[in-house]
Amino acid sequence: MVAVTHTTRNVEITAENLQEELHRLEAQRQALERELAVVTAHLGSVQQALAALQGLMRTAPPAVSRPVVSSPVADVPATDPAEPGPSSAVDAPATADERTKGSEGAPERTRPARRKPEKTAQDQGKYGRLTEQIMEFFAGTGGTAVRARDVAAALGRDTDAGSINAVRSTLDRLVGTSRVQRAGRGLYRAHSS
CATH class of the missing domain: 1.10.10.10 (Winged helix-like DNA-binding domain superfamily/Winged helix DNA-binding domain)
Structure with a gap:
C-alpha cells in the first residue's frame, strides 16, 4: 500500500513538472514566433532595398572615372588604387563635394540616401x-x-x-x-x- 501511494505521488510530481515545462515551452514558442516575425519583416525590407539598388545599378549611366575614396563605413572595404576594383559612383562612396558638384559637361548627380536599419x-x-x-x-x-x-x-x-x-x-x-x-x-x- 505504501509503495502504491509513493508511486502515485511520483507520477503526480512528474505530471506537475511536465505541465510547468509545457507552459514554459509554449511561452518560448510565442517569443520565437514574435522574433521570427521581426526577422521576416527585416528580411523583406532588405530584399526590397537590394532590389531597388540593383535596379539603379542597371539603369545608371556610365560612371565618370574618379579616384577611389577609402570608405568610412565598416562593412565596405577600402580599395587599393593599384588593384582592380570598384571605381563607379554606385560602388564607391562619394564625399559631400562629389555628390553635389558636377563634372565638366556632365549633369549633377546625387547618391540615394542609405536606408536605416529597421x-x-x-x-x-x-x-x-x-x-x-x-x-x-x-x-x-x-x-x-x-x-x-x-x-x-x-x-x-x-x-x-x-x-x-x-x-x-x-x-x-x-x-x-x-x-x-x-x-x-x-x-x-x-x-x-
Whole structure:
C-alpha cells in the first residue's frame, strides 16, 4: 500500500513538472514566433532595398572615372588604387563635394540616401544591452546562485513570459561562452575567475 501511494505521488510530481515545462515551452514558442516575425519583416525590407539598388545599378549611366575614396563605413572595404576594383559612383562612396558638384559637361548627380536599419534606437536599448545588463547584475551578486526569473525581475523584464524567456536564452548563451556558470537546474551564478 505504501509503495502504491509513493508511486502515485511520483507520477503526480512528474505530471506537475511536465505541465510547468509545457507552459514554459509554449511561452518560448510565442517569443520565437514574435522574433521570427521581426526577422521576416527585416528580411523583406532588405530584399526590397537590394532590389531597388540593383535596379539603379542597371539603369545608371556610365560612371565618370574618379579616384577611389577609402570608405568610412565598416562593412565596405577600402580599395587599393593599384588593384582592380570598384571605381563607379554606385560602388564607391562619394564625399559631400562629389555628390553635389558636377563634372565638366556632365549633369549633377546625387547618391540615394542609405536606408536605416529597421531597428530603432529604442529597440537597440531594449534588446541590444541585455547581455551587458545581465553581466552587470552578476557582478553585484557576489557569486550567489540566482534563478532566471530573479534576474529578469532585477532587470525589470519580468512583465511577460517572452521577456523572461529572453533572459533565460541569454543566460544559456552566456553559459555556453563560459561567462556565467550553471549552478543547478534553473540556477546561474557569476563565473569564478
